[in-house]
Amino acid sequence: MLKTTSLDKVDAGTMLPLMEEFYTIQGEGFHKGTAAYFIRVGGCDVGCHWCDVKESWNAETHPPTAIEHIVENAAKYSDTIVVTGGEPLTWNMLPLTQALKAKNLKTHIETSGAYTLSGLWDWICLSPKKNKLPEGKIYDEAHELKVIVYNKHDFIFAEEQAAVTNENCILYLQPEWSVREKVTPLIVDYVMQNPKWKVSLQTHKYLNIP
């Protein structure tokens, strides 16, 4: 009985499968270098073979957690909150983001955009994936587009995605970590040839912080 209630609340977005939460420095993209509190929500079936948080995929291994509890913790640490996963848009993000905004916290999301956009966001980082493309509307709303480069074909994918994204969106190419030594020089050359793009590195990994 108790279990069913939690599942209903997860469906409603008033509880979320919480994998971890941590205060760190945003390592990637536009807000790189900014202190932020990260909320990592479990659950993702996009299946990127190089995903650096595969432990997040199975939502059932992460305890349904009341959003009041998540928000109360977050507010103690930072005024910038990054919601990531897993794929946060697996779930209804409206209750969580409303509660964060009620505390005057800035809401940022890291998402593949594979599911319908929900929630109230001050910053949307869209990182599209070939195997499950974003749902239309998020292309109009995204503030940054961050394409992961694993091999040279990803430059073509990046251009295709930029072409359908709003014109104010800031464009980033980020090396896939395991092949960074090979692809970072390719990204450097590409950005110099195509300066509408910028380089994004996973700087937290170089700094050895979460």
Ligand SMILES: C[S@@+](CC[C@H](N)C(=O)[O-])C[C@H]1O[C@@H](n2cnc3c(N)ncnc32)[C@H](O)[C@@H]1O
């Ligand atoms: C782990 S994902 C979680 C959020 C969401 N599922 C997504 O993919 O945007 C957070 C960010 O890390 C990026 N990422 C994941 N694995 C990576 C890797 N091995 N190298 C570089 N970036 C990676 C994703 O593209 C995304 O921008």
Ligand SMILES: Nc1nc2[nH]cc(C(=O)O)c2c(=O)[nH]1
């Ligand atoms: N420091 C730090 N910055 C990040 N930016 C995006 C991350 C993510 O996993 O979503 C991430 C992360 O895991 N750690």
Ligand code: SF4
């Ligand atoms: S969409 Fe994000 S969390 Fe899901 S597999 Fe890809 S990188 Fe990992």
Ligand SMILES: [Mg+2]
């Ligand atoms: Mg990460």
